[in-house]
Amino acid sequence: EYRDAVEFFRRTYLTEGLRDLLTEAVRRVAGDMNASPVINLQTNFGGGKTHSMLALYHIFSATPATQYPQGVQDIANGTDLHELGNRVHRVVISGQDLSPEQGKDHDGTHVNTLWGEMAWQLGGRAAYERLARSDETGTSPGRDVLDGLLAEYSPCVILIDEWVAHARQLYGDSSLRAGSFDAQFTFAQVLMDAVSATPGA
Numbered sequence: 001e002y003r004d005a006v007e008f009f010r011r012t013y014l015t016e017g018l019r020d021l022l023t024e025a026v027r028r029v030a031g032d033m034n035a036s037p038v039i040n041l042q043t044n045f046g047g048g049k050t051h052s053m054l055a056l057y058h059i060f061s062a063t064p065a066t067q068y069p070q071g072v073q074d075i076a077n078g079t080d081l082h083e084l085g086n087r088v089h090r091v092v093i094s095g096q097d098l099s100p101e102q103g104k105d106h107d108g109t110h111v112n113t114l115w116g117e118m119a120w121q122l123g124g125r126a127a128y129e130r131l132a133r134s135d136e137t138g139t140s141p142g143r144d145v146l147d148g149l150l151a152e153y154s155p156c157v158i159l160i161d162e163w164v165a166h167a168r169q170l171y172g173d174s175s176l177r178a179g180s181f182d183a184q185f186t187f188a189q190v191l192m193d194a195v196s197a198t199p200g201a
Contacts, residue, residue, distance in 0.1 A: 002054060005058035005059075005061040005063045005068075006063060006067050006068060008054060008055070008058050009055075009058065009068050009069055009071075009072050010069060012051070012055065014071045014072070014075075015048075017048075017052075018048070018051075018052060018055060019071070019075060021039065021041075021052055021055070021056070022055060022056070022059055022072075022075045023075050023077070024036050024039065025039070025056055025059065025060075025157070026059060026075060026076060026077075026079055026081075026084075028200070028201075029060065029084065029088060029155045029156075029157060029200055029201075030079050030084055030155075030200070031155075031199050031200055033199055037192075037195045037196040037198075037201060038192045038195055038196065041053070049161070050161070053092075053159050053161060056157060056159060057090060057092065057157070057159060059072070059075070059081065059085075060081075060084065060085045060088040060090060060157055061085050062081070062082050062084075062085030062086045062088075063081060063082065063085065064080075064081060064082040065079075065080075065081045065082075068081075084155065087155055088155045088156060088157060089121075089122050089123065089153045089154070089155070089156040089157075090121075090156070090157050090159070091118050091121040091122055091156065091157065091158040091159065091160075092121070092159050093114060093117055093118060093121070093158075093159070093160045093161070094161045094162050095114070095160070095161065095162035095163045095164070095165045095166025095167070096161075096162045096165050096166070098114060098117060098166055098178075099178075100166065100169045100170055100176045100177075100178035101176055101177075101178070103116075103177065103178065104117060106120050106124075106125075106128075107124075107125070109125055109128060111128065111135060112135050112136065112138060112177040112178055112179075113134070113135045113138060113177075113178050113179045114160070114163070114166065114178070114179070114184070114187065115131060115134060115135065115140065115141055115179075115187050115191075116128060116131065116132075116134075116135030118158060118160075118191075119131050119135075119149060122149065122153040122156060123149075123152070123153045127149060127152070127153060130145060130148065130149050131145050131146075131149065136177075138176075138177050138178060138179035138180065138183060139179065139183060140179065140183045140186040140187040140190055141187070141190070142190070143190050143193060143194060146190055146191060146194035147194050147197065147198065149194075150194050150195065150198040150201050151198055154198050154199065154200035154201045155200030155201070156200065156201050158191075158195070158201070163184070163188070166178075166184070167181055167184040167185075168181075170183075170184065
């Protein structure tokens, strides 16, 4: 049931926090530059972080708002979720699933880093090539590269879970191609700046 957007929202109680999160995300992705571009979900174990991320994923699934319960229709507030969802590029990364040692293979392309995986999910091989050198060397891509990437593949929603769990494996080990512990912090900062400057991201 959690894989189906309509069933997910039928079974979800929209708390005030979740309602605010979804409203802000819909506004931002629809082009409102005054809506928060970056949201850091901080919850205790069992506090609903995964459920919140699933809600963000599903709200941009191109399902028409009329198929959702009234609470979700109210969040859409006139935004055509079907049309918007058809344009949105969704990126989902779990730090626990991305091996710092083995990386990930996609259709003949080997991805080493979290930023390489993000680019691949945004736009496949063409997007990955824009920062391939940074992925191969494990160094954070520059701001201009991310600005160009996000500008081309927005509107987009980038969901990153368990980033700390991923970065922790890199601490003190320079032999891994996933980038250094410090490179994760550099990328986080550059990514937040680029997202903040990009309409629809």
